[in-house]
Amino acid sequence: MGKKLEYDLQTNQKEAERAEAVLHLLKKQSPPLTLKQEKFCNNACVKRFLKCKGESVKKAAKQLRACLSWRESIGIDHLMADEFSGEIADGVAYVSGHDDQGRPVVIFRIKQDYQKLHSQKHFTRLLVFTMEVAIQSMAKNVDQFVLLFDASFFRSASAFMNVLLGTLKMVGEFYPCRLHKAFVIDPPSVFSYLWKGVKPFVELSPITMVVSSLDFEESLEFSDFASYPRASSLRFDPSSVPSTAKIGSCSSSRFSFTVSHSLDSLKPWHLSFTDTSASKVGPSTPALVGPALISPLNARSYSFASPVARTSRGNVYPVKKSFFPSTPLPQKTQVMDHARINHPRTPKPSFLQSPALFFRKDCHVSRADKCRESFVPFLKFYRRQYDEMTYRSKMRPPLGGLISIVSPQLRRSHMSFSQRF
Structure with a gap:
């Protein structure tokens, strides 16, 4: 010691x-x-x-x-809340509260059209004003804050990327070691690809995480999908069709299919082993006329048949050489007793067969899971309803502006934009 x-x-x-x-x-x-x-x-x-x-x-x-x-x-020394009365009323940027460690949680809900209606300097002053309010609301033993970027109001990924990079650069250069974590919530779909290319050049990228609010919705559980019927198999038994009326038919030398009146959209047709065509392929001996001509062996291409089917079929029909020859079977060189061969149910794992064994789920957690776990303590601040008076109470002079000396009755009658709609 x-x-x-x-x-x-x-x-x-x-x-x-x-x-x-x-x-x-x-x-x-x-x-x-x-x-x-x-x-x-x-x-x-x-x-x-x-x-x-x-x-x-x-x-x-x-x-x-x-x-x-x-x-x-x-002009940070001259920032006042009166300059951003509209933004404060709408909840564009505000301090939502403090986490368990006393760090202020700052939320930015900036719309895509905001920068078109305001100058870049005004936008920068708004960000600085919000962070100065967060710093003033810190306790003596706290020197960091948390940023939550609500990107659901942006339709363009590049437009939001410009806002995010500008904010992170400003925080990294002029507020060093102040940022604890930053979360990007519900960005546009293309944002993830742009962020992967930009991350190596952003200083604060290791503590910036991208999350989706849908991962925390209680209404979207996997059990809700159990009510949807499963897609039935395409394997179909023709004897189970109750209707024998045909809308149309198609026949060939190999098989024929018919379309029934059934409303089953997955299986409107079924195979039939009755030959309805006039032309037949194969020998025309009386012993082989009938269902023997149409069988599961000749209902598909000969080149894709199994080796057993090819050998058994060769005993019945003479094999003709086609223009595209199939892959020849290997010749048997030794008679093997298959009863003595012990086939393992699962092959023994090796490095070449399964390198993923070194990255098992119990010892390897994906980055997406880490982001979701890190965002859980701040989810309540993101979902909390914005209260203008609560946010204004965190402003100390001179940031509070002239409205801080207005009587409480007038302040209660002033309702924010987010509460009106």
Whole structure:
């Protein structure tokens, strides 16, 4: 215990020294840091940038300076809820609650036409405003949040891909080590193929998962499909047909089939062993006239017959050489006693026969199963009805805006768009 405690103290001391070195580099650069920027660059913030950049002081200082410039260009210090009153009323982006670990769960329900009606800067400010509200609602020992992207409002996979990649890039560069997990819910069908090609180039792709809400619907269980009748077999007995009336008939030298009045759509025809054609193939001896000419052996192609059928048929009819010869049978070289041969019911497993034995189900879980299991704790936040007043209660000044000082009676009378429809 003493060695571990000593090691932890040394590690904390090294981290503090690196954080001081990053702040020292920032203060040397111009322009000098403002009071708000110095407040933003606290010890926890600098450690997150160091962790993101592999404990490199120069890289962390460079990215932190870029983050400060970006925050200044966005105008984060002047963000207010009054600017996004329509989005807040409709529930486009909001904090749904906190999970068991106290992490805020942010939900984005952005429609495909939203970016056509608003500028890119307004859209970026909306995302930043929502994440700033999530950060303000964190407890002291929590520094991460969870993102849920509801992609069911998008018809185009490429349009949603642009929104997702832009958001993940912004979170990775300017909110490093803030994202715990991200879930993409019900994306367009082509999205999975695009995501496979883009994943290697996305920094936050290992913690981004694609799930479907249909996997968690209680109404779609496998037992519901038991009421549907099974498709009957195509093997049919002609004697079971009650009707003998024919709609039409077709005959050939091999077999004939008739169409009955039965309403069975799977088996509207059946084979018949009565020869109705005038032309016959084979010898015309009286002993072989009749049902012997039409048999299961000559009702199919000779080249696809079994070896037993070919040998037995050769004793009755002379085999004629056709233009496309069939595969010759191997000649018997030794008489074998089949009774002494012990045929195993299941062959012994080997690496060449079954390499999948190394990936058994009990020790190998697919990525889809992992995604579903990871999304289960956040399913209640996704299904929870949006409440505008609950979300506004999480906003602290100045993010809350002027509406935060309105009387509670007026706030209760204001109903959100999602509640009206």
